[in-house]
Amino acid sequence: MPLRRLAAALLCPVLLALGACGLKPASAFIPSVEPAGIQPVPGLKDARIRVSSKEFTEQLILGKIAVLALKAAGADAVDHTNAQGSVTFRKSITSGDNDLGWEYTGTGWITYLGQEDPIADPQKQFDAVRDMDLKRNHIAWLAPYAPFNNTYAMAVTSAAQKRYGIRDLADMAKVPAGQRTFCVAPEFFARNDGFRGMLQAYGLAYGSSVPAGNVRQMSEGVIYQAIKDNRCLFGEVTTTDGRIQALDLHPLDDSRHFFPIYNPAITVRESVLRAHPELTALFAKISPRLTTDVIRGLNSKVDVEGEDPAFVARDWMRKEGLVK
Template sequence: MARGGRTGRRALAALLCPVLLALGACGLKPASAFIPAVEPGSIRPIPGLRDARVRVSSKEFTEQLILGKIAVLALKAAGADVVDHTGAQGSVTFRKSITSGDNDLGWEYTGTAWITYLGREDPLTDPRAQFDAVRDLDLRENRIAWLAPPAPYNNTYALAVKVQTQRKYGLRDLGDIAKLPVGQRTFCIAPEFLARNDGIRGMLKAYGIPYGSGVPAKNFRVMTEGVIYQGVTENRCVLGEVTSTDARIEANGLTVLSDSRHFFPNYNPAIMVREQVLREHPELTALFAGISPRLTTATMRDLNSKVDMDGEDPAFVARDWMRAQGLVR
């Protein structure tokens, strides 16, 4: 991709976005391995990272693509020889690429690591305690290091309904799902949310709603994440899987049910990196410590909106934010 390709990409996005939005796919695909040109800002060249080969991965959904590109651009500005492997399909694939040594680092959520990778059933309600527990256990068991501090925002799972539905049935909390007639307990969810320990089946169990008799298997409408909002607004399901930093919740007139039993863990993102790589390049800790605290809920929701609602490319969204922060030029 040429350095001057931004205008062409925006024009193409403007032409294709109406079609892609109808399919729920606009903004959800990676920008391949394209890395925009940046110069050092407050991120200065780091001697220990000069020409160091660092392979960065991410998952394939919008927020992860943006975070992945932020990591890529930060390392590039610091002088590293960055390999962009962002856009892995699913958490398990992403994680395995790092534990196997095919990639070196990426942003991961503390709740995902605690429940899905480390096999713990009971999340810790204090975000810092959750981070510390993940950091200590993952290093001890898997030689994966987590860089402090984690970002302050919590991109936890949630279930959302149309405001009209919420008012009709008096739905405020996940426990109120039991107020719905069984035939109305329908869910639009992504495939991974159906399979994860911290997904829909675990949530139903936590709230005493039995899978099968309380929610028949036919009540699950499995679809890509981008189509979930359309599924709820078009009444293909009553409840939809969402995440708290997604700007499409408000844009689609949805409301999120509270989680009074604290089933869903804290999902604060932080850089996880192979221990060997961190030993070779301890400078990584300070590099990302200058970025993580800036990633607030409002910031991440705005960045996600630029991709999902405006059709911008994750790589350029990441670059423009980093420029606005003075991290790069």
């Protein structure tokens, strides 16, 4: 899973204790909404449905969207968002403590189902994780999945993109070796499925075509600004991070499909879906609207502009005509 999710899972409990995580617990407040594009659903009237999410910005926003959608549909939505890490989030649903939440196909396939080889086609990856998770764990994945993909990427500035003509990871080879510099987090550097594996997939090799001195290891949190400040040409990012938009960075395409796909979809306990099949149609109104550009913008409103995830979720849903 992208490293910022792991880092958040490890750090936020400490930061919350110190009052320094930057967010109140996500369950502290839910703004009121009225039906609009989402209308009351008879089968969901007063149905008690408990919603969970992980603790990082994107998941908090997605969790709030789910809660607000359920409320607009007439359900008694219980906000249990802000679970600390993927394991806690997942266990709360499989154990029955919560009923649904957004999960990523790559996380489901690799982390929960133990599969080593990701599937490059997004629809086939979704179908595979949906079928296996339902059979093994009685967890349903609701179609359609959202089109945004929160995975790893290498990003460059607009100036670098124009200067070298680089739009894809394959274009790294166009850059003279001496100028082929990278900023990466230590764990991403060390993993076989991280930096070195990426180079190998695109015909480059650490220590030769990418000299060791050209690679700077640093905290993931400062890489974005380091790219902007030209401390390196290429920098490791996650594709939906709000700082990409704020700093005008450009993630490179991954034409050889090295990085796993992380499309989000609503995951729900099978028994809950059987009792409330209307959930599929409800979230089908929402998922297709969540493109990479949309989620980057929403993440940026929280991480760059300092807005509250609950209001960001509500305002977006109002803009889309889903609620009022």
